[in-house]
Amino acid sequence: MIRIHNVTRRFGRHAAVDNASINIGAGDSVALWGGNGAGKTTLIRCVLGLLRFQGSIEVGGYDVRRHGKHARRLIGYVPQELGFYDDLGVAEAVVFFARLKGLSLRSADAVLASVGLPGQDRKRIRELSGGMKQRLALAIAMLGDPPILVLDEVTASLDACGREEFVSLLSRLGGEGRTMLFASHRVEEVTTLAKRVVHLDKGCVTSITDTHAFLGHLGMGSVLHLTLPPSVREPAMTLLRASGFSPRLNGVGLMVPVPDEQKAAPFRVLAEGRIAIDDFEVISNAQMRRLEAHA
């Protein structure tokens, strides 16, 4: 869905992104991870066609340089902070961006309700809180039901509560089969939303790992080994994926990588889905690596 091939972007003599190559398939969710100045935002800006670069980027098969408009049609983008006319009404903004996406939208009510902003359509953008503005940006990004979501440190300006709500909203949207590419500094965001993590350092891709390995790399997290009857394994996989986990099947059940502070979360998800667990085991990442090495 997104093909980034040998992309280099320089600012003067400094390479902000240096020969980066990443392939992101349909339904994949990829986090860009790295410190400040690692090149996460620059890479996202290249994908959006905002910056010129060497190499090539295709979105849905469209070259972002030659067919930028077509490529961006497939992308819903949420920035770190919504920068738009502050005096504009919320509904007016939604209708304006809908028109740019080729949609004729008479009312913004349903769109705003879908991101938890019902009844806010008469307000001006400047009257919204930071969290509400991000929800508005998400509502605008979701117009036209784009298959790709691109997010640039979207929770950076939110408080803890707002962050949790927003990530949960994104998790729901990501679970609908959308492709996601996002930059983040927060481990819990990466473990909740990403299936794979791209490590960037000084503009270079240093590794591409799954979230389980990512947590191991950070010396954090565990893997839950859940024993389940065969008939409920597939529904359990679907439920857990929809909640932002990345489970995989093994012989007698599922292996679910979880951050240390969320070990109970998969049990809650399965209980809400009325799926009974026969047995479970918590394996630390260090143990897991030893087991994998032994195998």
Add this chain to the structure above:
Amino acid sequence: MTALPASIRLPSAPASVLSNTAAIALRELREAVRSRWFMLYTLAFAALGLGISYVSAVGAGGAGLSGFGRTTAGLINLVLLVVPLMALTAGAGSIAGDRERGMLSYLLCQPVSRAEVLLGKFIGLAAALLACLCLGLGACAAVMVWKGQATQPASFLWLAALSFALALTMLSVGMLISVLARKASVAVGTAIFVWLTLVFVTDLGLMAGAMALKLRIEELFGLSLINPLQVFKMWSLHSGDATLDVLGPAGLYAVEEHGPALHAIFGGCMAAWVITPLAAAAAIFARRSPL
């Protein structure tokens, strides 16, 4: 081009150039009409225009001169000062202001092309300037009708049309400045400098150049065509009651040498002043980072 998986529902084709340009133009027009600069310029333009119209109308009553023609002549100087300032600053603030506030990059992350954004902003601002001119000149016309001096409406309408053409040329220059400047304050400062240059320095420069370099009359006329404000002035006088004789030998030369072709010459100059800066702005905007 690789095919997209059938399981993912693709949105329909991108909106057309026309639709996107119209949406951005409408947005820009609404934003301009709500802004303080639009209110201030409109009020100032209308107030000064009303003053000129009233004085002209009163004077016309005494001297028996035709109202609209006399007012038109008075308004030419007002338009020469106010309209370029208005259009230059509006254009200069557009792209640079949006860039500074982060709005430009957000807009360009949507399925729109840079040409659509630039053209949309140009059309929106042009419509706002047209509204401003209509309100200002409309108020003047109302005074003339009220005073019973509406004897030459055609010359007044022609002045309005030329004022709009002048606004377009200056808006185009303003947008070029806006695309080049990193900050809105720099863009607006540059626009004011350009305005001063066009309004005062060019006039004085032409006079000084003609004397110091002993320019031939055709060279003087040619040089005056470089400044869109001079073109506006000559075209307005040529079309109104007055003749280009009032501009001296250069005016006489223009009438004698080019005669009926003068309209085409002036029109061509104005069109070039609209198209060239806007095309340059589009070319630079297409290559420059919006950040």
